[in-house]
Amino acid sequence: MPVHVSGVxxxxxxxxxxxxxxxxxxxxxVPASQFVALLGPSGCGKSTLLRLVAGLDAPxxxxxxxxxxxxRRREHPEALAFVFQEAHLLPWRTLIGNVILPLELRGTxxxxxxxxxxxxxxRVGLADAxxxxxxxxxxxMQLRGSLARALVTEPRLLLLDEPFAALDEIxxxxxxxxxHELWRExxxxxxxxxxxxxxxxxxxxxxxxxxxRPARVVADRAIEFAGERGAELRGLPAYHERVEQLYQDxxxxxxxx
Amino acid sequence: xxxxxxxxxAGRLAPPLxxxxxxxxxxxxxxxxxxxxxFLFCAPSEIVRDAIAxxxxxxxATWKTTVAVAWGFALSAVVGVAxxxxxxxxxxxxxxxxxxxxxxxxxxxxxxxxMLVIWLHxxxxxxxxCAFIVSLFPVITNTLSGIRSxxxxxxxxxxxxxxxxxxVLTKLKLPGAVPSIMAGLRIAAGLAVIGAVVGEFVAGExxxxxxxxxxxxxxxKQGELPMLFAAVALAxxxxxxxxxxxxxxAYFLMYRWHVSERPD
Numbered sequence: 001m002p003v004h005v006s007g008v009x010x011x012x013x014x015x016x017x018x019x020x021x022x023x024x025x026x027x028x029x030v031p032a033s034q035f036v037a038l039l040g041p042s043g044c045g046k047s048t049l050l051r052l053v054a055g056l057d058a059p060x061x062x063x064x065x066x067x068x069x070x071x072r073r074r075e076h077p078e079a080l081a082f083v084f085q086e087a088h089l090l091p092w093r094t095l096i097g098n099v100i101l102p103l104e105l106r107g108t109x110x111x112x113x114x115x116x117x118x119x120x121x122x123r124v125g126l127a128d129a130x131x132x133x134x135x136x137x138x139x140x141m142q143l144r145g146s147l148a149r150a151l152v153t154e155p156r157l158l159l160l161d162e163p164f165a166a167l168d169e170i171x172x173x174x175x176x177x178x179x180h181e182l183w184r185e186x187x188x189x190x191x192x193x194x195x196x197x198x199x200x201x202x203x204x205x206x207x208x209x210x211x212x213r214p215a216r217v218v219a220d221r222a223i224e225f226a227g228e229r230g231a232e233l234r235g236l237p238a239y240h241e242r243v244e245q246l247y248q249d250x251x252x253x254x255x256x257x
Numbered sequence: 258x259x260x261x262x263x264x265x266x267a268g269r270l271a272p273p274l275x276x277x278x279x280x281x282x283x284x285x286x287x288x289x290x291x292x293x294x295x296f297l298f299c300a301p302s303e304i305v306r307d308a309i310a311x312x313x314x315x316x317x318a319t320w321k322t323t324v325a326v327a328w329g330f331a332l333s334a335v336v337g338v339a340x341x342x343x344x345x346x347x348x349x350x351x352x353x354x355x356x357x358x359x360x361x362x363x364x365x366x367x368x369x370x371x372m373l374v375i376w377l378h379x380x381x382x383x384x385x386x387c388a389f390i391v392s393l394f395p396v397i398t399n400t401l402s403g404i405r406s407x408x409x410x411x412x413x414x415x416x417x418x419x420x421x422x423x424x425v426l427t428k429l430k431l432p433g434a435v436p437s438i439m440a441g442l443r444i445a446a447g448l449a450v451i452g453a454v455v456g457e458f459v460a461g462e463x464x465x466x467x468x469x470x471x472x473x474x475x476x477x478k479q480g481e482l483p484m485l486f487a488a489v490a491l492a493x494x495x496x497x498x499x500x501x502x503x504x505x506x507a508y509f510l511m512y513r514w515h516v517s518e519r520p521d
């Protein structure tokens with residue numbers, strides 16, 4: 001599902017101070033099935049952009065088009081799913097109950113729900129934990145659960161807002177591998193906000209670097225590797241060159257150039 | 258019941274029972290030792306003796322008060338949750354109404370009980386309304402804060418999937434507010450007993466249908482100290498039973514998922 005962002009401006013007003021401009025005319029064209037990493041200094045507005053694409057927030061200027069249709073206020077694209085910074089599973093529902101929830105809200109026929117949810121849990125390796133409550137799951141398992149919840153509706157656009165920031169390195173690499181696999185399988189469009197340059201290089205076909213507030217695009221690079229992306233990718237010189245290049249971009253972004 | 262569960266239960270009941278036995282024993286010894294005038298103080302054994310002698314009367318009074326407490330509490334649970342949900346649905350409504358709910362908390366019950374007698378006549382209805390008024394506020398305010406503290410991303414998740422307001426209420430707001438609502442009901446359970454007993458002072462029925470509040474008033478006037486203590490003890494037991502019932506309901510609703518009901 002293609003996403004077109006053109007000239008998007010977003011300001012936040014607070015009573016105490018002048019309005020703060022967070023996004024100052026962002027243009028971004030994302031073709032269908034592309035995996036894009038959104039990078040930049042903390043607080044630069046990456047997450048704001050993601051929320052605009054989801055229809056959770058409305059721009060003060062410019063337009064967001066998803067699947068060729070302009071987004072109106074309080075309208076959320078149908079085939080979209082959002083993965084938040086924390087898992088945010090509903091604690092009173094079992095894991096499978098949480099994965100069923102989007103199907104329930106969308107009105108998927110009763111008979112299909114459980115099978116689809118179970119299939120998705122198998123896919124993220126949590127079928128055995130399906131009847132456990134979120135409090136009985138580790139942080140990594142909860143995030144895998146939230147990934148299953150996001151993908152169960154078979155979205156064509158997946159928005160991820162720094163979902164793995166709180167995890168340890170090994171768990172994070174495993175989940176990155178899982179996302180990569182799922183993306184190859186299903187070919188959804190993905191916008192992935194992250195602070196980890198290595199994560200971005202491992203997952204994304206394209207990395208967009210934003211500057212400090214008000215955010216502008218300071219670099220927009222294709223990330224291509226010959227061959228498949230597996231664990232061995234992290235050892236290749238080409239991988240490290242890419243990470244180094246993004247690091248230089250980040251320094252530029254930090255300097256506010 | 259397995260042996261382990263029986264042991265758990267015994268472990269839970271033993272400490273408060275020991276407290277009671279030691280406390281009552283000291284009280285009894287002290288009265289026998291100092292022998293105070295009986296219009297000032299009496300011993301636990303005397304309270305038990307009088308209570309047994311007039312067990313029928315006390316049982317009836319306890320039953321009458323229990324009915325009023327149950328009505329008042331049930332009413333404040335239903336109305337309190339409904340008002341809390343309504344206030345949470347709009348900031349304007351909250352601003353318009355919330356200040357007035359505080360009146361429930363501050364108005365002295367003995368001052369409005371006479372009005373209730375005028376409107377409803379003395380009896381179980383007026384007393385139930387007293388219990389209701391006194392126990393309503395904590396339910397409203399806890400429901401409201403429970404719903405308001407549901408994490409924003411969970412609400413947004415429901416929006417993203419196009420959930421209807423009714424689905425947001427039944428699948429997110431109410432279950433999400435359950436821990437908070439139960440905390441409110443726990444406070445309300447104790448307050449309902451206080452409301453009913455104090456309500457009976459003013460609005461209770463006299464004669465055969467009298468509740469514990471009237472037993473207290475009459476016993477105090479006639480200097481029947483053991484009866485006075487017995488009525489107070491029964492009112493306390495009623496309060497403990499009410500709070501226990503709410504705790505049991507909370508456990509049943511939340512033991513699977515909420516930290517507060519997790520075994521250590």
